[in-house]
Every structure is written in C-alpha cells, then in structure tokens.
Amino acid sequence: MNRQNCEYVVIGGGVSGLATAWYLRKAGRDVRLLEKNPAVGGCMRTLRQDGFLLEQGPFNVLVRDPAFEQLLGDLGDDIEVEPAGPDAKMRYLYLGGRLVPLPSGPASLLTSRFLSASGKIRLLAEPICARRPKSDDPTVGDFATRHFGAEFAQNVLGALVTGVFGGDVDRLSLKACFPSLARLDREHRSLFLHGLSVPFRRIGKPKKPRRRWKGLINFVGGLGAMSDAIARGLGDGVTTNCEVTSVERRGDGYCVAYNASGVSRSLDTRHVVLATPIGQAIGLLKTMADEPAGKIAESLASVESVPLVILNLGFRREDIGHDLKGFGFLVPPKEEGLSFLGVLWASSIFPSHAPPDRHLLRVFVGGAKRPELARKNDDELVALAMDELRDLLELRGDPVLVNSCRYANAVPQYYPGHTEIVRCIRTQLSSIPNLHLVGNYLEGVSINDCVRQARETVEKMAALPAEAAARSGG
Numbered sequence: 001m002n003r004q005n006c007e008y009v010v011i012g013g014g015v016s017g018l019a020t021a022w023y024l025r026k027a028g029r030d031v032r033l034l035e036k037n038p039a040v041g042g043c044m045r046t047l048r049q050d051g052f053l054l055e056q057g058p059f060n061v062l063v064r065d066p067a068f069e070q071l072l073g074d075l076g077d078d079i080e081v082e083p084a085g086p087d088a089k090m091r092y093l094y095l096g097g098r099l100v101p102l103p104s105g106p107a108s109l110l111t112s113r114f115l116s117a118s119g120k121i122r123l124l125a126e127p128i129c130a131r132r133p134k135s136d137d138p139t140v141g142d143f144a145t146r147h148f149g150a151e152f153a154q155n156v157l158g159a160l161v162t163g164v165f166g167g168d169v170d171r172l173s174l175k176a177c178f179p180s181l182a183r184l185d186r187e188h189r190s191l192f193l194h195g196l197s198v199p200f201r202r203i204g205k206p207k208k209p210r211r212r213w214k215g216l217i218n219f220v221g222g223l224g225a226m227s228d229a230i231a232r233g234l235g236d237g238v239t240t241n242c243e244v245t246s247v248e249r250r251g252d253g254y255c256v257a258y259n260a261s262g263v264s265r266s267l268d269t270r271h272v273v274l275a276t277p278i279g280q281a282i283g284l285l286k287t288m289a290d291e292p293a294g295k296i297a298e299s300l301a302s303v304e305s306v307p308l309v310i311l312n313l314g315f316r317r318e319d320i321g322h323d324l325k326g327f328g329f330l331v332p333p334k335e336e337g338l339s340f341l342g343v344l345w346a347s348s349i350f351p352s353h354a355p356p357d358r359h360l361l362r363v364f365v366g367g368a369k370r371p372e373l374a375r376k377n378d379d380e381l382v383a384l385a386m387d388e389l390r391d392l393l394e395l396r397g398d399p400v401l402v403n404s405c406r407y408a409n410a411v412p413q414y415y416p417g418h419t420e421i422v423r424c425i426r427t428q429l430s431s432i433p434n435l436h437l438v439g440n441y442l443e444g445v446s447i448n449d450c451v452r453q454a455r456e457t458v459e460k461m462a463a464l465p466a467e468a469a470a471r472s473g474g
C-alpha cells in the first residue's frame with residue numbers, strides 16, 4: 001500500500017463534497033477530495049447529446065442562500081449563470097385530465113380552477129379556520145390542511161412536495177423539510193394575518209442588500225458546469241476513479257483506504273469529511289469499528305429514500321401541438337389519471353437545453369407515489385409516456401431522443417422525528433474527533449442546502465477564517 005499524508009480528506013465529489021473542499025481550500029487548508037466515479041458532480045451532472053443538454057439529476061437551482069451566492073461569486077468568470085426564461089413563471093397542475101394554471105397572484109387566485117369553489121372559500125377563510133399544531137412535529141399535509149384546507153393540501157402542497165422530495169405530503173415532517181414554515185406555524189395561528197402585518201413591521205428597518213442572482217438559474221453548459229468549475233479550482237486536490245473502501249481511526253486522525261483504478265492505496269489524514277450519499281456513508285461508518293460511528297450508522301439506517309427515474313425526451317418542434325409556454329406541470333398525489341409525478345418543459349425554461357427546432361421534456365417517474373414504476377425499462381417508460389401524454393400535449397410523433405437517469409435512492413425522506421435523528425447524530429459526532437458528515441440526508445436536499453451545510457461544516461471545523469465566514473453570511 002502507498003501512503004501519503006494530508007490534513008483533510010473529503011470522500012465524495014458531489015456538490016456537498018465539492019463545496020466542502022472549496023471552502024477548506026479557501027481557508028488555506030490542505031485538502032484532498034476522493035471521488036469514486038470518473039467525473040465529479042455526483043447527481044449534478046449534465047450530458048450533451050445531439051445538441052441537447054440533458055441534466056442527469058437536478059435541473060435548476062433556486063438561488064436563496066448566501067453561501068450559494070458566495071460560491072457563485074467565488075467561481076466568477078469560470079461559470080456563466082443562465083436565468084430561467086420569463087415563461088417559466090407559469091406553472092400548471094394536472095387536475096381531472098387537464099392542465100390548470102397555478103394562480104400567479106391574488107386576482108388569478110379567484111379565476112383559476114386549481115381549487116373548487118369550496119376549496120377557495122376554505123383557503124380564504126384561513127384567518128378564521130386555521131388552528132395551531134397539535135404535535136410539535138406535524139407533517140406538511142397536516143400543516144397545509146389546518147391552514148388552507150384539505151383540497152389545497154393535496155392539490156397544491158402535495159404536488160409541490162412531490163416536485164421537491166418525490167415524497168408523500170402526509171408523511172414528510174414540516175419542521176425538517178421547511179423549517180421556516182414550521183417556525184411560522186408555531187408562532188402564528190393565521191399565516192394570512194401574519195403576512196398582512198409583515199410590511200408594517202419592516203418600516204424603519206434597513207433594506208435587504210440587492211441580490212445579484214434571483215429566482216431559478218442554471219449555467220451555460222448545464223449544472224455540470226458548476227461541478228467542473230469547482231473541480232478546476234481545486235486542481236490536483238481532486239482524484240477521480242477512486243473509491244474509498246474503509247476509514248480507520250488512528251489516534252486523533254484517520255487512515256483512509258481506497259481503490260484507485262484497481263490499485264489499493266491509503267492516505268493518513270487528520271480530518272475526514274464523509275460527503276457520500278446516505279447508503280455509502282452508512283457503509284463507511286461501519287468500517288470504522290467504533291461505537292459512536294456504529295450508532296450514527298444505525299440512526300442513518302432509519303432514514304428512507306425514494307427511487308426516481310428522470311426520463312428526458314426530445315421531440316421535433318412540429319411533433320408537439322401544445323405551445324409548452326411555462327415551467328411544466330406537477331401531478332397531485334391523489335390524481336389517478338397520470339402515472340408520473342410531473343413533466344418539466346425543459347427547453348421552455350432553459351432554451352439552450354435543446355436545438356432551436358427541438359423540444360425537451362423531462363418526465364419524473366417513481367417517487368413515493370409509484371416506486372414500482374422506477375423499475376420499468378426505458379422502452380416501457382417511453383411507451384407509457386407516449387400513451388399518457390399524447391392527448392394532453394398533442395404529441396404527433398415519437399421522441400427523437402430518449403435518455404434516462406435512474407436513482408434507486410434518489411431523495412432522502414425527512415419524516416417526523418428526523419430533526420431528532422439529526423440532533424442525536426450531531427451528539428455522537430461530537431465524541432468522534434475530526435470526523436464530519438455533509439450531505440442531503442441531514443438538513444436539506446436542495447443544492448442550496450447542500451452548499452450551506454458544507455459551509456457550516458467548514459465553519460464548525462474552525463477552518464474558515466473570520467473574514468471569509470463573515471462575508472459568506474455566516
């Protein structure tokens with residue numbers, strides 16, 4: 001076995017690991033990132049094929065966290081932001097066999113058919129009907145039903161939650177999935193009345209600084225361009241084709257064993273950051289043969305994930321009759337008419353993702369609603385898509401491009417009790433010197449959340465100098 005030494009080893013080169021390594025490098029630390037696959041990015045990868053840009057995992061980032069904005073600022077000219085086109089604001093729900101626009105403001109709330117008349121009355125009666133939570137860890141569905149009524153909870157929040165977590169609105173924890181909503185839910189009986197008072201409470205307060213990037217973005221070349229830009233910045237600190245097989249404690253440090261293109265090697269390091277998906281993190285924690293690490297692995301084993309398939313379908317423009325003006329549509333969980341979770345009109349949101357004479361659709365398959373569909377092969381899924389979408393989108397010809405990306409464990413599901421699991425994990429971690437965890441199974445699944453957790457982890461390691469931490473909004 002070959003031996004080398006370094007201060008920090010980050011295991012896993014998805015956005016969580018890349019951002020952690022980036023902040024460590026920024027803090028002047030000696031860091032090595034080891035990635036199993038031939039390329040970095042994890043699920044944040046983009047494939048180019050026949051003039052299409054095919055996102056293999058995430059499709060866009062909603063810029064909302066200072067850590068993410070800072071990272072974009074750091075990457076500077078090495079990456080070019082592509083904002084979503086103006087049509088992307090228009091979103092639809094699939095209801096009763098039709099596409100119904102989601103209201104874009106108070107006036108369209110009354111005219112849109114996204115709710116029945118009684119559903120709208122219940123929504124508007126929130127100040128009278130809303131109730132405080134009975135449990136201290138309610139589900140997202142319970143929250144939405146108490147405030148806005150059962151129809152809104154299922155049709156609107158149910159569909160949105162499917163879009164983000166692929167999950168079940170009646171099982172996901174509000175506190176873990178949407179912590180700021182949970183805080184409002186605890187503190188205010190009516191969210192409408194609270195919302196009305198917000199502008200008055202802002203009077204006299206300093207204005208928030210103008211944000212450089214707002215809303216939904218991607219990058220020229222796709223989201224994979226961001227993974228590649230970070231990896232370029234890390235230079236020879238990144239090793240790909242390198243699967244870590246075990247992590248062994250050596251005093252306050254660690255010996256990390258890995259397989260690099262078939263050759264067994266190891267590295268002695270002071271700190272280890274596990275930035276793999278949850279399943280591989282459990283596996284590596286078990287190799288440590290250490291009691292608190294074993295307990296963390298046990299706690300993590302109780303976090304379920306749902307399977308997802310992303311089916312990218314390219315069409316000739318003339319073969320789709322629908323104008324596809326908008327973001328696409330989501331399917332509420334109780335809608336029987338469609339097997340899919342939703343369909344994004346990818347080339348309407350980011351026109352650069354398809355040649356000018358083509359459309360690109362991105363179909364979400366599986367999730368908590370229909371996990372068994374994620375096991376169907378591409379031919380079966382394409383046949384199902386053509387059958388179910390033909391009339392809805394006026395499809396007149398077969399796809400000219402089919403690309404699928406499959407995830408057996410796509411998105412971790414935060415059920416009630418998740419924040420307690422994370423608290424216990426943090427307690428156990430504090431008794432293991434110099435071991436750190438980052439990833440989408442802890443406190444947020446979005447790319448923003450992964451970058452924020454990476455920055456917070458580096459700050460806790462006291463590795464970010466005060467100046468860098470302050471500028472990053474920490």
Ligand SMILES: Cc1cc2nc3c(=O)[nH]c(=O)nc-3n(C[C@H](O)[C@H](O)[C@H](O)COP(=O)(O)OP(=O)(O)OC[C@H]3O[C@@H](n4cnc5c(N)ncnc54)[C@H](O)[C@@H]3O)c2cc1C
Nearest residue numbers: 012014015016036042043057058059060244440445446447
């Ligand atoms: C289909 C899909 C769509 C999504 N859409 C969006 C979206 O539109 N917007 C959004 O904000 N978020 C979205 N998300 C969520 C977000 O993309 C993920 O939560 C995030 O990218 C996870 O990043 P990660 O680095 O934690 O994990 P991963 O991306 O899974 O990266 C982990 C890395 O660890 C490596 N690894 C594993 N084991 C080892 C080992 N033993 N040794 C070395 N390396 C190892 C893997 O090869 C991988 O590269 C989506 C997720 C999925 C799956």
